[in-house]
Amino acid sequence: MEAPRPKVPPGPKPPFLLDFFPLETPDQTRLSAFYDALRKGKFQTTRCRNDRQLHWPPRVACPKCHTESLEWVDLPTRGKIYAFSALLAGAPLGMEADVPFVVGLVDLDGVPLRLFGRIVGKSWEACRIGDAVRLEPFEIDDGRIFYRFRTEP
Numbered sequence: 502m503e504a505p506r507p508k509v510p511p512g513p514k515p516p517f518l519l520d521f522f523p524l525e526t527p528d529q530t531r532l533s534a535f536y537d538a539l540r541k542g543k544f545q546t547t548r549c550r551n552d553r554q555l556h557w558p559p560r561v562a563c564p565k566c567h568t569e570s571l572e573w574v575d576l577p578t579r580g581k582i583y584a585f586s587a588l589l590a591g592a593p594l595g596m597e598a599d600v601p602f603v604v605g606l607v608d609l610d611g612v613p614l615r616l617f618g619r620i621v622g623k624s625w626e627a628c629r630i631g632d633a634v635r636l637e638p639f640e641i642d643d644g645r646i647f648y649r650f651r652t653e654p
């Protein structure tokens with residue numbers, strides 16, 4: 502049984518160019534399958550059918566061989582903090598109420614991918630390199646979905 506998905510409280514609507522969350526529908530992006538999967542609790546990316554290269558972020562064409570022959574593959578939802586930083590002041594528009602918060606690089610377990618994202622669950626003073634985290638999809642108040650990482654207890 503999956504835990505209920507957290508909802509981010511509504512904040513001020515940022516101007517389009519300052520909106521940190523991507524556009525997600527099929528008329529807006531060819532990567533809408535990523536968000537559809539995330540809504541179902543699956544974390545996916547693309548892999549090239551030619552050279553088997555795993556991409557992050559998901560792509561519409563392979564950056565190595567330029568083919569559009571890609572497939573969606575499931576990614577692990579657990580990983581470890583490779584590096585992190587705390588945002589103590591000067592938060593981006595719409596995130597002022599979250600200060601202080603942690604951002605970092607997470608090495609996913611079992612795949613050669615290092616992802617950037619918000620890290621929640623521990624104060625920045627308590628976070629350590631190597632801490633275990635898991636993926637946590639969350640809903641944005643306008644109906645979109647995105648992900649962050651939550652530290653394991």
Ligand SMILES: [Zn+2]
Pocket residue numbers: 549550551552553554563564565566567568
């Ligand atoms: Zn390729």
